Amino acid sequence: MPVVLSGMDTQEPRAVASFGDEPKSALLDALYDDYAGYVAAIGLRLLGRDSEIDDLVQDVFLDAVRGLSQLRDLDATRAWLATLTVRTARRRLRRNRLRRFVGGSDDYDYSTLVDTSASPEERLLLTRCYEVLETLPANQRLAWTLRHVEGEALAVVASRCECSLASAKRYVQRAQARLQEVLGND
Amino acid sequence: MTDLSQKFANAKQHLRPVEWSPERSDAVRRNIGRRRQRFTMSTVALGSAAVAVAVAVAIVWFAQRSEPNDVAIAPRQIELRDGTRAAPLGSATSLKLLSEDESLVTFGLEAGKGWFEVTPSRTRRVEVLVRDVRVQVLGTEFVVEVKDEFVHVWVHRGKVSVASTSGTVVLSKGEHGTFAADAEEEKESASIETDAGVAKAVAAVDAGMEAEGAKVREREGEADAGAQTIESLPAEVSLNTSETVETLWKRADTARRRGDAETARRALAELLNEHEEDPRAALAAFSLGRVLLDSGHSAKTAARAFAKARKLSPEGPLVEDALLREIEAWHHDGDSRRVKSRSKKYMRLFPKGRYRKQIREMGER
Structure with a gap:
């Protein structure tokens, strides 16, 4: 077990x-x-x-x-x-x-990340989300994941990413904009 | 919060957690151990390789350093506490530190060539003894070579004072001096060419008859007195051409030391007469001039001897001193015209010469 x-x-x-x-x-x-x-x-x-x-x-x-x-x-x-x-x-x-x-x-099949209790819409959203993250620069992806998946504060994101707070904000915003651009139209 | 963000916030609860079983954890742990071991081994291997390369380079370097080049026996450098250094150049060199105390350091160069770099000091003198030549150092870098019967001194930096049998000469940076070593061994003279004019001049000096018997032929405006000749050689003067330069040098030096100016003068005159082509002839002419002046002979003849010294070695280290002495001699002789012309020549040849002030004062008197 x-x-x-x-x-x-x-x-x-x-x-x-x-x-x-x-x-x-x-x-x-x-x-x-x-x-x-x-x-x-x-x-x-x-x-x-x-x-x-x-x-x-x-x-x-x-x-x-x-x-x-x-x-x-x-x-x-x-x-x-x-x-x-x-x-x-x-x-x-x-x-x-x-x-x-x-x-x-x-x-890679990111749907394996989603558990069986998720609805089809949620499964699709999470899968598509990771697929879009795959296309982003590493820093943007990491900052966004820490902020929105792990739920860390921006200061913590900056610390984990070893960048300034401003950079952390910028990374998160750019990743968010890209996700919005792709997934918002889905 | 945007609609997308809200949807994602709700959906992320359905992300699977990692399945981190003890088996998986142990497997990863073992892999970490193996990778650490590989890393250690590769680090050790790299370090060993680097050390091996360094050792190999060091061995090659030391081997190259210890390889004899042109030196059969590589003598060691002598270094004093104040940084003064001396090193033999070449396998045939015999260089020793003869004595060292607070006021004087003496090196002895018996054979070959030695390099010296002397740290300037107000309280301590450094000397190099080369047979009968004493090189006194005033804080400098220079090379001394004893070759055959000569001592050569090259000054790379600073000044040295060289005292030889013929007097003391100061050599400055870039200058090279050749001095008679007064060696014991003698050699047969290879070739003897006599210049009739010089022979006559020296003979006239020797006979002490120049005042009444000689006529001086001078070219107007010609500053170089060495080009002058004295005619009317007395018949009784005879020149012994069988003696070598070394023999004559030794005789002149010995006589000079015991105060026998007459014998010294004869020996130098003979040397100059018989061996004008010899590189020591200029030194002989200079010494002759000094002996003549010191022994109260004609200042005019002494002046011509100094001029001859200049002529025989126009680029040599004696030129400046010889010209000064010549001016002094003409001054003693009361020949203001020659004093003036030689002084002009000095100022032209040595615009920063050591004796400018002295010569200027002489001209004013």
């Missing part, structure tokens, strides 16, 4: 602060135990593809190991990992976009 987690309802896990002097591998294990599900949940929302989540989680925790020295406040571990997840997702989105640009096949 799988443990079901989502980015929104994951609670702050047990304190990793107790690993202050532990070797990196021990700290990584603790981080992984506590936050792997959280990272996977955000990753799924950002990328929209379950098949890429395993790789994303691996990349995030490998980056986390290399960047552990940058982590000054263990209480901020969750936010730090979220930022790493957004950064890693951005890389993957850009890589996917480049692959499509050079002619690689990248068809």
Whole structure:
């Protein structure tokens, strides 16, 4: 029976602060135990593809190991990992976009993201929404997803995207305009 | 909120959560471990490769450095605490630090060529002894070479004072001086060409008869007194052409040291007479002029000896000093016309010369 987690309802896990002097591998294990599900949940929302989540989680925790020295406040571990997840997702989105640009096949059925309880209209809306997001620049897509799917405040969006608040607003607005343009006419 | 936003807000509740099972989590964890291991190994491999390359480069570099080029035995550089450095140039060089104290540092160059870079100091002198030549350093960079019977000094920066058997000469940046080393070994003179005019002049000096027996033929306006000749050579003067330059140098120097000006004068005159083509002839002429002046001989003859020195080595380091001495000699002789013409020549040749003031004052007296 799988443990079901989502980015929104994951609670702050047990304190990793107790690993202050532990070797990196021990700290990584603790981080992984506590936050792997959280990272996977955000990753799924950002990328929209379950098949890429395993790789994303691996990349995030490998980056986390290399960047552990940058982590000054263990209480901020969750936010730090979220930022790493957004950064890693951005890389993957850009890589996917480049692959499509050079002619690689990248068809994906986003309807698998929607559960069975959704109405046909809702299923269509969510599927079309992710299809349009697929066409947007990575920053716009990430900012919009964090704002409207994860429900984060704009300041948090800016922090996660490692950009200014103004840029975060601009990304969200542009993505929203594009979605409105495409889906508003559907 | 737009209609679309509202619809999406309602619909997003139907987005599936991630299915993060323990099995999936463990599988990802194992992959992370493997990737970390690969990363570590590749980092180690890259680091090892970099170290190997660095070691290889270092080995090649050291090997190249230690390879003898033209130096069979690479002698080591001598470096003093104040930064003064000396280094032998070439395998045949014998360079030593003879003594070092607070007031004097003495290097000895027995053979070959040495490079010196001396840190200026008010309290400490640096000297290089090369046989009978003493190079006194005033804060400079220079090269000294002892070759055959000569000591060559090239000044790259600053000034050096070179004291040899024939006197003291200051060499400045860019100048090169050749001095008799007064070596023990002797060589047969390769060829002897005598200039009749010079022979007569020197012989006249030697016989002390120039005042009554010589007639000076001068060309009007010709400043170079070395071009002048003295006629009416006394019949009793004989020139010994069998002696080598080295023998004559040694005899002149020995005589000068013991105060025997007459013997020194004879030896120098003979050297000048017999070996005018020798590179040391200019030095001999200059020394002869000094000996003549110091021993109270005719200032006119001394002036001509200095002029001869200039003529024999017009680009040499002695020219400026020789011209000054010549002017002094003409001044002693009371020949104001020649003092004036030689002074003009000095100002023209050495517009920034060391003796300008001295010469100007001499002309005013």
